[in-house]
Amino acid sequence: MRNTLLIAGNVIKDAARKKLFYVVFLFGLAVLGLSPLLPTFDLGVRAQFLRDISISLTSLFGVVMAVVLSVNLIPGEVDMRTIYNILSKPVSRAQYLVGKYLGILGTLAIILSVMALEILILVGARLSLFTPVVLEGVLAVFLEAAVIAAFSLGLSTFASAPINVFATALFYLLCHVKTGFLHQKLMEGAGGLARVFMWVLYYLLPNLEDFNVSQQVGYGSGVTLSYALRIAGYSILFSAMFVFIGYLVFKRRDL
Amino acid sequence: METPDDVVDLRDITKSYRVGFRHARREAVSGLSLSVGPGQIFGLLGPNGAGKTTTLKVMLGLAFPDAGEGTVLGRPLGDREAHMRLGFLPESPYFYGFLTAEKALQLYGRLFGLDAEVLSERSARLLDLVGIPRESHLTLDKYSKGMLQRIGIAQALINDPELVIMDEPSSGLDPLGQKEIRDVLLGLREDGKTILLSSHQLSEVESICDSVSIIDSGRVVIEGSLSELLTEPGTTRITLRGGGEAAGAALAPLATNVRRDEGEIIMDVAADDAYRALEKASELGLGLVSVEPARRSLEDLFLEAVRGDGP
Ligand SMILES: Nc1ncnc2c1ncn2[C@@H]1O[C@H](COP(=O)(O)OP(=O)(O)O)[C@@H](O)[C@H]1O
Ligand SMILES: [Mg+2]
Numbered sequence: 221m222r223n224t225l226l227i228a229g230n231v232i233k234d235a236a237r238k239k240l241f242y243v244v245f246l247f248g249l250a251v252l253g254l255s256p257l258l259p260t261f262d263l264g265v266r267a268q269f270l271r272d273i274s275i276s277l278t279s280l281f282g283v284v285m286a287v288v289l290s291v292n293l294i295p296g297e298v299d300m301r302t303i304y305n306i307l308s309k310p311v312s313r314a315q316y317l318v319g320k321y322l323g324i325l326g327t328l329a330i331i332l333s334v335m336a337l338e339i340l341i342l343v344g345a346r347l348s349l350f351t352p353v354v355l356e357g358v359l360a361v362f363l364e365a366a367v368i369a370a371f372s373l374g375l376s377t378f379a380s381a382p383i384n385v386f387a388t389a390l391f392y393l394l395c396h397v398k399t400g401f402l403h404q405k406l407m408e409g410a411g412g413l414a415r416v417f418m419w420v421l422y423y424l425l426p427n428l429e430d431f432n433v434s435q436q437v438g439y440g441s442g443v444t445l446s447y448a449l450r451i452a453g454y455s456i457l458f459s460a461m462f463v464f465i466g467y468l469v470f471k472r473r474d475l
Numbered sequence: 476m477e478t479p480d481d482v483v484d485l486r487d488i489t490k491s492y493r494v495g496f497r498h499a500r501r502e503a504v505s506g507l508s509l510s511v512g513p514g515q516i517f518g519l520l521g522p523n524g525a526g527k528t529t530t531l532k533v534m535l536g537l538a539f540p541d542a543g544e545g546t547v548l549g550r551p552l553g554d555r556e557a558h559m560r561l562g563f564l565p566e567s568p569y570f571y572g573f574l575t576a577e578k579a580l581q582l583y584g585r586l587f588g589l590d591a592e593v594l595s596e597r598s599a600r601l602l603d604l605v606g607i608p609r610e611s612h613l614t615l616d617k618y619s620k621g622m623l624q625r626i627g628i629a630q631a632l633i634n635d636p637e638l639v640i641m642d643e644p645s646s647g648l649d650p651l652g653q654k655e656i657r658d659v660l661l662g663l664r665e666d667g668k669t670i671l672l673s674s675h676q677l678s679e680v681e682s683i684c685d686s687v688s689i690i691d692s693g694r695v696v697i698e699g700s701l702s703e704l705l706t707e708p709g710t711t712r713i714t715l716r717g718g719g720e721a722a723g724a725a726l727a728p729l730a731t732n733v734r735r736d737e738g739e740i741i742m743d744v745a746a747d748d749a750y751r752a753l754e755k756a757s758e759l760g761l762g763l764v765s766v767e768p769a770r771r772s773l774e775d776l777f778l779e780a781v782r783g784d785g786p
Contacts, residue, residue, distance in 0.1 A: 226585055234573060301565055307535075310558040475532070
């Protein structure tokens, strides 16, 4: 555990050195830039619009950061050979991989917390409104980013960064359209192999739309506790699965 | 050759890598066996691409052999218990660029569970040992290759290991640096550590190694204790002073090999002929510099082994 956390800590330090945390300024600018577009003077509508759009933006930033943080973490260490100094110490490959993943989660948590604060401040400043419901939205984004990061990190144990970015983008897309597009295709009854393929995809892929709560946050109702717990469990399940698959590959890999 | 207390023992290790897109594989190491006894400096020698690094990676569980098995410190390859008790210097080591030397050593030390006090004392001592200023604020991404090599050596010693495995320890170092590192290694042996180093720098190995294994194309071609490998049994080397071409020619029939070097005649004679050669030299009025068992240079041995044109 100690070694896992040490490795995680270094992921965060490395992110700091690469100035990845500056993304929160970019986010601030983006939210600020979009807020003057409010279409009406009705306070309720404005608040709804602002919350909805900030959470959507948070989701975009969170998912992109999850990929940015994950794709090159292991390939980079293999290329730079810094991995030898770690794995020749009493550090197992499982500890290494899980440490890296926890480090990514830590980095995401820091970034998303600051973003949440930015949203609270912005909404507060614009509309003199304190809307803690956005925290629920940011939490949902974190849970989704955790799945994306796990997918990307798992994949990075054998795929190069460019392929990984492409595959993760595809994964993200499929997981968001699965209840709509894929389901519809399945119902339409495409034949043979295509049907089997879609069936497998349908049941294997997580439904990432479940993490999209920007509307509920927009309305200000938020989500129920049981819903929150359900998506948390969902996130943990899929994240663990992807990291574990990555481990199965990484365990046997020559470095 | 293996004995129960061998610190490193590899049996018939074969390791191939895929080359190209097809299923073609090339063996980097082929049926290699190796045993390193305790308390010695063992040199794994071979030309570039011979399979030295691959062998060390297999030893450390960084790469997985296709066939063969082994133990390190009595444990299976890649075992964490064994890693607690060994240190490894990778070839051309590289470190997290955002750390200073001291921070890096502390990170590596913490991976062994060393507490802060031991660690700060030890990292200071190791930085002194390898000649890196202690309180440098320079981060490692600004270090030169030679400095990284020194940090690499320091980190390999952070856990006070019983076994130190070093891949090309003197690469990237200037002659003075190489000498310093040799002294570090000799000091470690003095402390009873076992050292396994790979090298293609023969002078380094010749001056410090107790045993060597010379490998070429992934196979062991020569192995054994260095002093045994380098002495030519039954041959005596006589070094004489004075004399010219004529003296050399007069001695030639008695010797297997005569050469002249800076006013000295160096001749190798069969041990049985040594007295006669000395009498002849005395008749010729030559001064006697030394009489010793004939030794090959490691370079000769290496070239013979690698080219396969041995005696
Ligand atoms: N990861 C790898 N993939 C493919 N071939 C490799 C790999 N690592 C080493 N080799 C090949 O294996 C052989 C031995 O390499 P190496 O062990 O690095 O030799 P040395 O350290 O003695 O110079 C070389 O021919 C090298 O090209
Ligand atoms: Mg090498």
